[in-house]
Amino acid sequence: MQTVSNSIIVEKVKHSKIDKVDFNNLSFGKYFTDHMMVCDFKNGAWEVPRIVPYQPISLDPSAKIFHYGQSVFEGMKAYKDKDQNVWLFRPLENQKRINISSKRLAMPEFPEDYFMDGLKALLKLDQKWIPTAEGSSLYIRPFVFASGCGFHASPSDEYKFIIACSPSASYFAGKVKVLIEEKYSRSANGGVGFAKAGGNYAGQFYPTQLAVEKGYNQVIWTDDNNHEYIEEAGAMNIFVRINDTLITSPTSDRILDGITRKSIIDIAKDENIAVEVRKITVKEVVEASENGSLKEMFGAGTAAVISPIATFGYQGRDYDLPEIKNSYASTLKKRITDIQYNKAEDKFGWRYQVEV
Structure with missing residues (x-):
């Protein structure tokens, strides 16, 4: 079943997998939340973002990401305070930078409202995945890549923007x-x-x-x-x-x-x-x-x-x-x-x- 909220299409998972995650033994980038945000660029424009169950991506073997490497990403975190409020740190800087990166690789820039509305809708849906142990956080990975097909050495005509999240423990690198x-x-x-x-x-x-x-x-x-x-x-x-x-x-x-x-x-x-x-x-x-x-x-x-x-x-x-x-x-x-x-x-x- 799909619902539309603030122009974001939302499809919820039927059964959460959160109970299968040991939040006392998290490692970086190993577990992924129930949902992800997906938005496609087709016919010269970004479509309405969708929140969907976390799932594999199906791509044609000729998708240009495999051949010409048009791909950029960001790294962000969501935090919970002692009162369970959810916070981001300078998120608009990430939004601006992913567009700077995209432009350099001849990729279309992503609208700020789609980025922020999609991210907030995703965090609202998966808020229980934000860990509360000291120093832990929800790592957020926005990324965009060329999904259009063809072997011709030129920019793609289609792209896919995704935001996926992973609960992570406090990062200790040591010496x-x-x-x-x-x-x-x-x-x-x-x-x-x-x-x-x-x-x-x-x-x-x-x-x-x-x-x-x-x-x-x-x-x-x-x-x-x-x-x-x-x-x-x-x-x-x-x-x-x-x-x-x-x-x-x-x-x-x-x-x-x-x-x-x-x-x-x-x-x-x-x-x-x-x-x-x-x-x-x-x-x-x-x-x-x-x-x-x-x-x-x-x-x-x-x-x-x-x-x-x-x-x-x-x-x-x-x-x-x-x-x-x-x-x-x-x-x-x-x-x-x-x-x-x-x-x-x-x-x-x-x-x-x-x-x-």
């Missing part, structure tokens, strides 16, 4: 050991590094695999020209603390405009932490480590919020970072998560309540 990359590049000037395109991540897997074989957890990406500048940490933006100054690379064609990154910059300034958005060389980081002025390095992204780096490797040598109390990483992470879980004042207006 991360990273390798500064000297051969492979994540992206290049004029390319698609600033977009959350699936192919960007596919291209990272092999160099990361090589680093893992050497005993590292992740790769620090450097520029594509001379591998002189620090740019990103795996799939995250990167921050470096030298003495009491926090430094991060400026966004560019090669670097993702991370929402967590922007939030950290604003909160750091509010904490009266000196922040510099500028290029930072590998040489500067190595020298700071050798003279003791390198205090912290950490990645920033949706999944972990902040992931501290304990050791970095470069040219056959490992450099350990000091363990310090009251680190910038811990202070900034707490400020962000307290806003996300409605535990503290949100002076920036980032918290977005979903009426359920």
Whole structure:
């Protein structure tokens, strides 16, 4: 049976599978909620979004996603506070960014009202799936891909936009050991590094695999020209603390405009932490480590919020970072998560309540 609410078509599952999920032992991206949002682009326009039972997708073998890689995605979370209210964190930034990514890959932009209305309808229907354990959340994955058929090397004429959700426990990465990359590049000037395109991540897997074989957890990406500048940490933006100054690379064609990154910059300034958005060389980081002025390095992204780096490797040598109390990483992470879980004042207006 289908109903229409706020222009969103809703088809509910007959039987929920939530009782089969052990919410005390969640792992990232393993379980999926009862429903998903689906919206098709056909005949030059987006159709009305639908909320349907979570299910496999049927595609023709000639669907252009398989051949030319038109695919972009986002990562978001929904949170519950102690009173069971549901919150999002800067969702319009995700909506804007997926359209920026889509435009770069010659894909149609998705309407803001469809995005927000569809997401809110999905969360209202699957609100019981939002975990309540400390630090846990509902991971939200909006993505769009070319579903039109044909072997001709050209943009598709049909696309499918989907939002799927997965309950996830608190993310603990532990101490991360990273390798500064000297051969492979994540992206290049004029390319698609600033977009959350699936192919960007596919291209990272092999160099990361090589680093893992050497005993590292992740790769620090450097520029594509001379591998002189620090740019990103795996799939995250990167921050470096030298003495009491926090430094991060400026966004560019090669670097993702991370929402967590922007939030950290604003909160750091509010904490009266000196922040510099500028290029930072590998040489500067190595020298700071050798003279003791390198205090912290950490990645920033949706999944972990902040992931501290304990050791970095470069040219056959490992450099350990000091363990310090009251680190910038811990202070900034707490400020962000307290806003996300409605535990503290949100002076920036980032918290977005979903009426359920």
